[in-house]
């Protein structure tokens with residue numbers, strides 16, 4: 462059986478699949494006949510999406526409603542997947558959020574939840590499902606970071622640092638698994654039109670005033686990159702340039718540019 466067929470017949474688990482980039486990814490995987498496990502907190506929304514995708518594309522689709530900022534829920538999710546006998550061949554760690562504000566004024570509980578969701582859960586789910594993929598002998602993981610991963614982000618310090626972790630962690634795993642049949646990709650989108658800005662309270666910052674990408678476009682680029690096993694996927698020329706210039710410019714200079722772009726009005 463060829464590799465693609467095997468990936469499709471098992472299950473693709475997508476976190477944060479109820480809206481935004483995760484929802485667009487779910488649609489593309491379904492169109493391409495991948496069986497799905499969709500995870501987010503909004504159960505009704507997930508049920509609606511599953512119904513739509515099953516009817517349109519005749520795939521198997523399970524949903525799990527859970528708040529993934531709790532490690533207990535991450536363990537429950539893994540156990541449920543195991544108990545149902547579902548093998549996960551593709552894992553997309555997409556759920557995540559940010560929050561704008563000066564660090565000394567923002568709410569620490571929100572930031573701890575952010576670290577749990579953006580870092581700890583990504584690490585835990587990667588560990589659990591990667592061990593299963595090693596036993597199966599193949600698989601693909603895509604962790605969603607951001608162009609925020611390439612430099613510090615004043616007014617969003619914890620979010621930027623969390624995405625730098627995701628990029629560093631995933632690139633290291635990609636190297637460990639070099640020459641195996643398991644690929645690890647990191648998706649680094651730039652500003653994208655989703656619910657993210659509302660949650661982050663950053664609708665009015667300069668960064669989102671300029672052109673933003675459509676979630677559908679980001680998902681299409683991500684899907685192609687994942688199947689090719691690309692290590693870092695950066696959708697859009699502007700975002701690619703930003704990622705490159707972040708590496709070339711002195712850290713202080715690039716940090717001051719980001720500060721201007723994210724200054725709350």
Ligand SMILES: NC(=O)c1ccc[n+]([C@@H]2O[C@H](COP(=O)([O-])OP(=O)(O)OC[C@H]3O[C@@H](n4cnc5c(N)ncnc54)[C@H](OP(=O)(O)O)[C@@H]3O)[C@@H](O)[C@H]2O)c1
Nearest residue numbers: 477479480481482501502503529557607652653655656657
């Ligand atoms: N939009 C951007 O500009 C942008 C840029 C770079 C990177 N990203 C990254 O892209 C990823 C997807 O974000 P998006 O832009 O698509 O944002 P979004 O529209 O807000 O979607 C976020 C998804 O994550 C889920 N989620 C949030 N908190 C959760 C929790 N505690 N437990 C389980 N699920 C949770 C949400 O569903 P429920 O609310 O139903 O739980 C939703 O499905 C994130 O990792 C984000 O950091 C976004």
